[in-house]
Amino acid sequence: xxxxxxxxxxxxxxxAASVVLSALLLITEDVIPGSVLPFVDVVDLLPIVLALxxxxxxxxxxxx
Amino acid sequence: xxxxxFIAVPILAVPWIAAGVFFGWIFLKRVPPSGEFVVTxxxxxxxxxxxxxxxxxxxxxxxxxxxxxxxxxxxxxxxxFSARVPGPYASVEVAIEFRPVRQPLIEFxxxxxxxxxxxxxxxxxxxxxxxxxxxDVPGGYVRTGTSASRLQDPDPTGLAVWDAxxxxxxxxxxxGPTVETSVSLRGAHDLYVVPADGRLELGxxxxxxNRKRGTTVVAFRVFRGEEEIRxxxxxxxxxxxxxxxxxxxxxxxxxxxxxxxxxxVQADDDVFIRSLRTPSRRWVVGPRLNVGDVVGFATxxxxxxxxxxxxxxxxxxxxxxxxQTVALGDATVRxxxxxxxxxxxxxxxxxxxxxxxxxxxxxRFVGDGWFAYSPAxxxxxxxxxxxxxxxxxxEGIIGVRTAYSRPEALGDGWFAARFSYxxxxxxxxxxxxxxxxxxxARAGAVDIRKISLTYRRPPLSWEAWWQIVxxxxxxxxxxxxx
Numbered sequence: 001x002x003x004x005x006x007x008x009x010x011x012x013x014x015x016a017a018s019v020v021l022s023a024l025l026l027i028t029e030d031v032i033p034g035s036v037l038p039f040v041d042v043v044d045l046l047p048i049v050l051a052l053x054x055x056x057x058x059x060x061x062x063x064x
Numbered sequence: 065x066x067x068x069x070f071i072a073v074p075i076l077a078v079p080w081i082a083a084g085v086f087f088g089w090i091f092l093k094r095v096p097p098s099g100e101f102v103v104t105x106x107x108x109x110x111x112x113x114x115x116x117x118x119x120x121x122x123x124x125x126x127x128x129x130x131x132x133x134x135x136x137x138x139x140x141x142x143x144x145f146s147a148r149v150p151g152p153y154a155s156v157e158v159a160i161e162f163r164p165v166r167q168p169l170i171e172f173x174x175x176x177x178x179x180x181x182x183x184x185x186x187x188x189x190x191x192x193x194x195x196x197x198x199x200d201v202p203g204g205y206v207r208t209g210t211s212a213s214r215l216q217d218p219d220p221t222g223l224a225v226w227d228a229x230x231x232x233x234x235x236x237x238x239x240g241p242t243v244e245t246s247v248s249l250r251g252a253h254d255l256y257v258v259p260a261d262g263r264l265e266l267g268x269x270x271x272x273x274n275r276k277r278g279t280t281v282v283a284f285r286v287f288r289g290e291e292e293i294r295x296x297x298x299x300x301x302x303x304x305x306x307x308x309x310x311x312x313x314x315x316x317x318x319x320x321x322x323x324x325x326x327x328x329v330q331a332d333d334d335v336f337i338r339s340l341r342t343p344s345r346r347w348v349v350g351p352r353l354n355v356g357d358v359v360g361f362a363t364x365x366x367x368x369x370x371x372x373x374x375x376x377x378x379x380x381x382x383x384x385x386x387x388q389t390v391a392l393g394d395a396t397v398r399x400x401x402x403x404x405x406x407x408x409x410x411x412x413x414x415x416x417x418x419x420x421x422x423x424x425x426x427x428r429f430v431g432d433g434w435f436a437y438s439p440a441x442x443x444x445x446x447x448x449x450x451x452x453x454x455x456x457x458x459e460g461i462i463g464v465r466t467a468y469s470r471p472e473a474l475g476d477g478w479f480a481a482r483f484s485y486x487x488x489x490x491x492x493x494x495x496x497x498x499x500x501x502x503x504x505a506r507a508g509a510v511d512i513r514k515i516s517l518t519y520r521r522p523p524l525s526w527e528a529w530w531q532i533v534x535x536x537x538x539x540x541x542x543x544x545x546x
Contacts, residue, residue, distance in 0.1 A: 002066045010076055017079035021086060028090075031540040033492065034148045035094045038112035 008059050015052040022049055094151055095532055099523040101150050104516045107136045113150060114515055117143045117498070135513035141503050144175075145496045145515070152489035152535040153519035158496070160515050163477045164189055166508035167500050169452040171227075174485050175495040185499055187227050187468035188481045192456045194470065204228065204465040214463045223447035224454065226466040232289035234322040235443070236262070237345050244341045245437050248366045248425065249349070250356030251333040256434065256445035258346040259320030266316045266327060269339035272300035272309040283330040284316060288323050300335060311338050324445045346443045348434035350374075357383060357426040368422040371439050374431030376453040377408040377420065386426035393418035399427065409453065417442045452501040478513070487519075489535050490542075 022042055029036040036042065105114035108127040116126035122140025129137060149156075164170060173185035192198075198205045201212035215223070218231040239261035257264060264286070272280050286294040298314045316327065329337065336356050340347075355368040372392070379390050381402055389398045392408040399406050410418065417439060420429065429435070432451055436442035448454070450464060471479035494517075500510050522528055 006067050006072060006075075009072070010079075013076045014079040017083040021083040024087060025090070031544060032094075032536055033543070034112070034150060036090055038148075038150070039090055039093050 004060065008056075011052070011056045011059055015049070015056045018045075018049045018052055022046065095524070095529070097524045099521045099528075101153065101519040102516065103147065103150070103519075104514065106134045106514055107512055108134060112148065114147045114517065115145065117145050117512065119143070129511070133511070133513055135511060138498065138500060138510040138512065139503065139508075141501060142497050142499045145498065147494045147496075147517055149487065149491045149494055150519060152521070152532055152539070153487050154489070154521040155484060155486050155519070156494065157518045157520070158483045158485070158515065159480060159518070160188075160482075161474065161478055161480050161513050162189070162471075163479070163511040163513075164191070164508070165511065166506050167452075167503050167510055168192065169450070169454075169501060170510060171499040172481070172483060173497050173499075174483075175497060183497060185227070185497065186483060187466060188483075188498075189471055189479065190226065190450065190468060192450075192454060193464065193468065198456075198464075200470065204463065204468075206463045207461075210462045215465050220444045220447040222460055222462040224450050224456070224459075224461045224464045225447045226450035226464060226468055228465040228467055232323050233445075235324060235346075236260075236320075236322040239263075240343050240345050242341055242343045244339055246339050246366070247337055247437065248356050249337040250354045250428075251335065252331055253329050253337065253349055253352065253354070255327045255329070255340075256348050256350070256443075257325045257327060257342070257344050258443060259323070259325060260342075260344045262320060263343075264316065264318050264320040264325050265343055267339075267341035268314045268316075268329070268337050269311045269341075270298065270300065270314055271311045271336045271338050273334055273336060280332060280334050282314070282335055283328075284314070285328040285330065286316065286318070287326040287328065288321070294318060313341075326445070346436075346441050348436045348442060348445065350431065350434040352428070352430050353435045354428040355422065355425045357385060366425040368420070368425045368427060368429075370420050370435040370437055371417040371442055372420045372431055372433050372435045373417045373442070373444065373448075374420070374433035374435075375410050375455070375459060376451065377429050377431040378405045379408060379422070379427055379429055380405045381427045383426050386422075386424060388422055388424040388427070390427065391419070391421045393420075411455070411458065490539060492539070 022045060025036045025040070025042045029042065103111065103113040105111035107114075107116045109116055117123045117136050117138060122138065122143050124137040124139070126136050128134055160172070162170070168191035170189040171185040172188040173183050176182040176184075193205050197208045199208050201215065203212070203215040206212055206214055216231070218233040220233060235258045237258050237260045242265070255266075257266065270282060280300045282298045282300065284296040284298065285292055296316065300309055300312070353370065355366070374392070377392055379397065379399055381387060381399055384402060386402070387399055389396055390406070390408060393410045395408055395410045397406045397408045417436065420435065432449060432453070434442070434444065447465065448459065448461070450466070454461075456464070471481040474480055498510065500508065503509065
């Protein structure tokens with residue numbers, strides 16, 4: 001069960017880092033137009049972030 | 065079984081480290097340490113930093129062209145190109161790969177202000193100077209066999225200029241009898257005069273025709289070369305009169321040194337110059353000559369008969385009474401509609417002034433040379449301007465003062481031209497203009513297959529990095545507040 005707890009924790013950190021990075025990139029593109037969009041289209045990454053959020057939410061958390 | 069913290073913590077930190085690295089990579093793309101950012105576009109609409117040429121009615125759709133190359137074909141004039149500036153940079157070099165098709169002259173320039181009025185066009189290509197019989201020398205080009213020092217000689221005979229200045233010829237004629245010439249010129253005009261015996265003496269017979277209410281102020285500005293040396297004003301006698309005003313003389317009288325004097329008469333079309341009295345033997349008008357009508361002034365028409373070295377003249381009349389056949393040397397054109405320009409071109413190798421005749425007057429001319437009221441009065445105050453209609457051989461041109469550098473030949477009719485501009489670090493976008501005069505009339509085109517923009521600033525040091533970050537923050541704050 002420890003590995004299930006570890007995977008849940010890893011999913012959480014992965015999702016949190018993705019959400020923070022996406023928000024940071026969107027804000028940066030908004031205040032400095034052309035600084036992010038020519039290199040990466042953040043909107044295309046949002047489905048991946050959404051999938052991670054769902055995966056984190058549904059992953060079974062073992063009882064401690 | 066538990067997983068050791070020494071293994072779990074680093075693994076859990078990987079997403080955050082990856083996010084930081086990714087953000088850092090974006091940052092380095094935006095602020096490259098080398099200080100150089102290169103954008104290359106084939107004008108296919110795929111580059112986020114360079115837009116295709118506009119407006120769409122003057123260019124072909126971007127991308128693959130029927131002849132099998134990629135880019136855009138320009139068929140109208142002017143056209144505009146815009147690019148997104150990827151940050152605060154000190155300068156940009158624009159490199160354009162192009163192919164002229166029946167288009168002898170092309171210019172390119174950057175628009176510096178939002179209204180599009182601060183524009184400085186630079187020479188990009190001129191077919192006339194591509195030939196091997198023109199030699200590149202300091203200050204411009206000379207026909208092979210001509211000394212480079214000819215470009216520095218102030219005598220404008222045989223010289224042309226393209227986006228360059230010229231030295232004023234130091235001319236002085238002996239005094240002669242005062243001669244009065246009937247001219248009937250309408251509105252603003254520039255006169256170029258050679259002084260006589262140390263004096264500049266001009267008497268303008270001015271008339272306000274009262275076709276609009278109120279008095280009219282006429283300004284006279286006198287220049288010696290490019291230096292303004294006097295300014296005078298004259299108010300017409302037309303405050304409450306209903307009828308045409310009397311002809312009143314305004315005199316300009318001053319000491320003069322050797323040179324060429326330009327008298328700029330600034331007035332609206334309600335003011336006519338009916339006559340000019342001067343002891344100067346040589347004086348010309350140009351590049352605009354507006355021969356006004358004589359309605360209410362005379363009972364017979366005032367024919368326009370001048371001598372000009374112009375090879376290309378545009379004639380336009382604003383009254384039905386001005387519809388007529390105009391002759392420039394042996395070339396003629398029938399002006400059959402009002403408010404429409406009609407072009408007159410003369411070819412052949414005669415460099416001497418030829419008669420320009422409009423038997424009914426009431427017509428406006430704009431030429432690429434000068435107009436004189438007698439052959440003896442003609443002189444060239446400045447070198448000719450290079451235009452898309454210039455024929456250097458037949459016009460007897462032996463030298464061209466210009467900063468133009470021949471573009472690099474890439475083969476198969478393609479060339480590469482380069483331009484450098486400074487940036488002030490606050491630009492978000494660049495807007496450039498490509499000018500190809502007369503392109504539609506000759507069914508020409510300019511094919512563009514690649515544009516490269518190389519943005520430069522000094523390589524990063526900690527101090528430079530901090531300056532850039534501050535500039536980006538200032539720019540972002542300005543955008544948020546606007």
